[in-house]
Amino acid sequence: MADGIGRGFLSVNHELPAPAIHVCKDDVIMVDLTNDAEGTATSIHWHGMRHILGTQYFDGTPYLTQCPIPYGNKFRYAFTADDEGTHFYHSHSGHQKANGIFGALVVRAPDNTNPNRHLYDYDLPEHIIIVSDWMHHLAEDDFPGIVSRSQLTQSILINGHGRFFNQTSKTYQLAPLTIYHVEPNKKYRFRFINSGFNVCPFLLQVEHHEMSIIATELSYVEPFTIDTLYSLTGERFDFVINANKTPGDYWIRPQTMLPCRIITEGFAVLRYGNKSGSSVEFVDKDPPRESKVFLKQKIFNSPKPKVKDIPFLKLNAYEYDDSIIKGEPDHKYYLFLDSPTFSDDALYSNKTHYRMSCKFIN
DSSP, X not given: OTTSSOOOOOOBXXXXXXXXXXXXXXXXXXXXXXXXXXXXXXXXXXXXXXXXTSOGGGSOOBTTTBOOEETTOEEEEEEEOOSOEEEEEEEOSTTTTTTTOEEEEEEEOOGGGOTTGXXXXXXXXXXXXXXEEEOSSOGGGTSSSOSOTTOOOOEXXXXXXXOOEETTTTEEOOOOEEEEEXXXXXXXXXXXXXXXXXXXXXXXXXXXXXXXXXXXXXEEEEEEEXXXXXXXXXXXXXXXXXXXXXXSEEEEEEEEOTTOSSOOBOXXXXXESSOOEEEEEOOSXXXXXXTSOOOOSSEESOOOTTSOOBOGGGOOBSSOOHHHHHOOOSOOOOOOOOOOXXXXXXXXXXXXXXOOOOOOOO
């Protein structure tokens, strides 16, 4: 019941999202994966891990770095956490990531290696914002043969929770939301992970609050203040929120953007109080629709070419390899990637294959 509508999904340890993994730099991560999903094969990709010490065969890409793990079998992943930063892990088999197999992976390092440590008071494991799009059926219903490449998302989840908005009745489904607790006049580091599967970027805003970006993926950057963050699937950003507003509840809102034809929104709550951390609770009031405008003056990383935004290149890393930035490549390769749309007639006209459709009935 992630967004209030029942459906079947895949999980790790019966959790959505999968359990977060927090380790220190240079720790050895060892995960024993048992595939209990009957009729499937699986693998786990550790998104952001470079496997620089010869453990590339644990990258989790089926048929490339490993054979997929059949039903009923076990496989041990073991590698060193070489790269500090906000990462995540997800299945790289079929559409299992879209169906629920994804979770946060955070690698921490000593404070004296962090040039931005003085900018915040707290970096809590509960303050992870992992955003994912969600459908009310298995992703296999739409692939192959996407009916429309521009709208598959029905809800957006934050840490596995959201509220479905019925476009016909214009009402929200009742469901609990993620609550991020903060103390007034304290500064908090949040770790944002885009775990979407669709082609649509997410726009993230926090009501009446700005975000100061301090890191992206593996790298610390010079602080850069924004109020609107665009991101594509797989991207991660760390930012600081200053809890210096009037105590109360403030909406955290990700939205889908073009090429999605219909704007789909997700919600969590930034709640001022006498404690820090997170919880999952019912919220009395309905979330605002997209007609309610939050701060939108400092738009970062927008994919819209005509929007006066702040390009990603405005971020300045503390450390970089000048030879890579300015060096000339030995060879250039251009790859064309697309998601073509096929009709049912083209895919299933031979009477031997049929579109699968699954419905959850209470």
